[in-house]
Amino acid sequence: MKSSLHHRTSSYWPRGGIVWYGKLFLLAGLILVLSGCGGTVAIKDYFPDPVVAPLPYRVGVYYSPEFSSYGYHSDEEKVNFELGSKQVRLFDKVFNAMFISRLAVSDPDTSQPQPQLDMILVPVLDEYAFLSPAETATNFYTVSIKYHIRVYSAENQIIGYWPFVAYGKNRGGSMSGLEPLGDATVTALRDAAAALVTQFRRAVETEDWRLPGEAEQESS
């Protein structure tokens, strides 16, 4: 009779009955714990072409190896991702749309002058930082990226310095891992494009940027 009853119950419960369910709960708990353990953040690298009328300038653009291969690695936060190629892609799109011509050039600090250009732009990433929902007591990941653009004349003389900060935020879910951080980073990159096509454009038109001496004072 016992074996008959056991046989009948096993048609409702998997073999091992409630013990099997206990193991399932344990596995689910482990997955929940591990999902909060960080990892590699995927950052989408699609950016649309900016809708902007081009300025009548021929610019050269130089991306340093530090800029084009920038990666964020934090053992403490257990977060790793590559940002360099994404920001190069974005800046290329923005400068392509903002100026009548864009040319990739060598480091203006060490290369020959290029008289066919009106100016040379060197974007520099000063700092990438993010806050998790736990740190801000909100539902959002927030990202800030501090940049500055170094502006050189065609004679490779630095003539200006234009700092700006881009922001992005994205709702973080308890089960969504680090995907919201990647999306917040993309939002910050898009915000950088918004700053460039409006505020930096105005600075280029009016040559309203900080002088190199002011930049040094600010950073010291």
Added chain:
Amino acid sequence: MSGVIPNRSIRAVSGMLVSAVLASACVTTRVEQFVLDAPLISAGEAVVLLSNRQDAVVETEDSFLDCLYGRLNGMKGSVQIISEDQFRDELFPWFESRLAPTRAESVGILLEQPHIKTKADALGVRYLVWVHGESDATNKQGSMSCSFSPAGGGCFGMLSWDNNSNYEATIWDLKDSKSLGIISSQSTGTSVMPALIIPIPIIARTKGASCRGLGDQLAAVLSGES
């Protein structure tokens, strides 16, 4: 007898699981409309749904916008609904949070720029619908404890909380650069989760109710039925 579960218990637990799937707590929804001028959509004109991302604290969930988009797409007539992602990409970066206009009158200034107007005209956009609001859970009460071991596990206790969903949709006319009005939707409900080995969530689905309320009213206004 270890590992043998009485048939009656199995039926009870199965019944609870089925009930949990089917049951959802009661939700009350209130939809209010303050629309001065009804939109008049002509053939070939489109409506864009956008979430207001300029608020530092409140940001509409993507899932709510997707739901609203689905409901408006299913409405009668031939009104074309353009998604937020498509619109933001087509007019990049003018509707990113740093630059997005905060007043209907500002859209007219933005559209004075020929390259932006050309893009907007190509999309056929006539009306912008700004969606703002979010869902949250408050008044959490009760307790539940769970324990797990290689031999098994389970949860015991009872939790309850209030779900609130507050959203509003503001309609802008791009052609005349003016705001036509606001439709708001408020949904409230109480969720409970009793646990006897297995937690049984009985959720007040306020976000879905708000989406239905706001979506149906918005569809009625846009199609000229209200």
